Amino acid sequence: MTTINFKNVYVKSRATAVGPLEKDGPLGDLFDKSYDNNYCTETSFEKAERMLVYDAVDAALRKASLKVDDIGLLVGGDLINQLTSSHYFAKDLAVPFIGMYGACATSSLVIGQGALWVEHDMADNVVSFTSSHVATAERQFRYPNEYGVQKKETTTSTVTGAGAVVLSKTPSHIKVSAFTPGKIIDWDHKDANDMGLAMAPAAFDTIQTHFKDTHRDFKDYDMIVTGDLSKIGFSFLTDLLVQENYHIDNRLHDCGLMMYNFDDQEVFCGGSGCACSMCVSLTKLLNMIEQGEMKRIMVVATGALLSPVAVQQKESIPCIAHAIVYERSE
């Protein structure tokens, strides 16, 4: 069995910080902090991303009434090579640190890891965080936005933001109840401008694995939310699930399709980046659990593990999806 069940892991606090486009989106009011431009008062986009991480972690700690010394473990990761945003943020805190990389699936990876640490009493309070930035990710994985390269309709838009969550054994209304780590799935898709399509099979595999492990189905979840498959990948995943006779029953959603207003925001096929699933989960989704509107939500964060160099050399895009289950606890 791949799925790991947690008995005693709760969300103690959570916080998010975002850029201007995210602030203008339908979830804008839910984020703890936002900036009017993508520099976030800093002098480079890389430093801006680091600032967003700082804001998110700082706010999460304040909400939990914790100081840095109270953190037993920091688990972080981001999209920038060498996890620059995470490492250069964490270097100023004297806290044990674990760095993880799963592309946009990093959000579930760091939360799963944090939950593990709490469950087995390796730390009282773990802070899991992740970030992404439209300018840092675009120039690393495709082209600098300043080039003005025309984007394909299949492209997604990297979310500028960061999210941090404090996990502990202290009961709260939000329980982290399970973690299903994914396998790397590669259906030989090679278009780095259509990563949603490449990632859908990974989400499909993780959802199937989770259902098999837990003997559950869509009906057992108020929502199963992928992050982030784009309109195209989401449609492909739906097809794959329907072909296998799953009854989705309107319970399948996608974080990248919730982040923006498609009518008046230029975001092509949806949001992406590891801040997307993180920021949507920690606000809209967990709010619904906290307020008792939903009882069980699974977030299936998907990541395209591509190397831009490998893809330029005609290699495929391996993908992965890691799932976290959140439950309402009374």
Added chain:
Amino acid sequence: MTTINFKNVYVKSRATAVGPLEKDGPLGDLFDKSYDNNYCTETSFEKAERMLVYDAVDAALRKASLKVDDIGLLVGGDLINQLTSSHYFAKDLAVPFIGMYGACATSSLVIGQGALWVEHDMADNVVSFTSSHVATAERQFRYPNEYGVQKKETTTSTVTGAGAVVLSKTPSHIKVSAFTPGKIIDWDHKDANDMGLAMAPAAFDTIQTHFKDTHRDFKDYDMIVTGDLSKIGFSFLTDLLVQENYHIDNRLHDCGLMMYNFDDQEVFCGGSGCACSMCVSLTKLLNMIEQGEMKRIMVVATGALLSPVAVQQKESIPCIAHAIVYERSE
């Protein structure tokens, strides 16, 4: 307390694959596989590194009489952006995968993670692996070797190789008894050609943390082996420890100083790369435990978490050291 103790984690099998320079070094005969040139029969250095991972994992599984289906979790990481070697290797195996990044400290990170998974019954057999390659690392972090840029005397030489270890609860002579995750330590060192000096304070911090957590000292270990501090960093670490009145008593060593013959191999200040600590640990060090020559060894893998871009912009080199303790089990 930061240190995590394991009660029931053993090394079931281990294997290594290396390039020609490593084969010609003093440990040459101990590696399971080696290649006559750095392309390892492949068409690019990146693919060569992937081949080394394949060789190491394949040999480790064979020694343990396991098939791919018997692996509950693969934990991997490497130095290449987006963990290319690890992800593109693992894409062909349908096994749950977790990717971690801690620069050259990744070796201890993946073994610590694997041990955690085994200890808490999340998988029967975990394969932890890591790799590095002199040509892929040099061109990503400094300059392509083909440029012929003159190297500084303080430079280290990235080890071309990969190591894989199968961890399980089945008792063997080699027990993985503890994991001390490190903090990110930054003493504002900025010379990417002298990373040993930058990393020494991280090793110092982790060793101190481990001693404090366990109420032990150098006398409780047959060897404490850093990886990889270079001659300069190793000397600096020794100074730091002596200043704090630790009695090292010839028990402190460094993987990067064991890998090559300094008399006739051009390796500047020593070996580095996450394959260095991995390949030295899995051969020379664990052989001594297996054969009963040593009872307890701690490997303190050190990583320079630099971003080449950040360093070019005059930022510092944050560093980390993660420690794993191996013990002889009768």
